[in-house]
Amino acid sequence: MAIDPICKMMVDEKSVRYRSEYKGTTYYFCAPGCKKIFDESPEIYIGGENRGNSEEEHK
Numbered sequence: 001m002a003i004d005p006i007c008k009m010m011v012d013e014k015s016v017r018y019r020s021e022y023k024g025t026t027y028y029f030c031a032p033g034c035k036k037i038f039d040e041s042p043e044i045y046i047g048g049e050n051r052g053n054s055e056e057e058h059k
């Protein structure tokens with residue numbers, strides 16, 4: 001299973017219909033809307049991959 005980087009939903013890469021390749025990595029999406037959002041600004045959604053899973057502090 002892969003994770004939709006937009007909505008964090010689990011998607012099955014074998015049956016998923018929406019995918020996008022960015023910098024050599026394939027990303028999978030649950031819906032065309034998620035793919036569209038990703039395609040418009042992929043850096044926002046993949047930028048944190050090597051910085052640990054830093055969740056912003058909730059206030």
Ligand SMILES: [Zn+2]
Nearest residue numbers: 004007030034
């Ligand atoms: Zn989605």
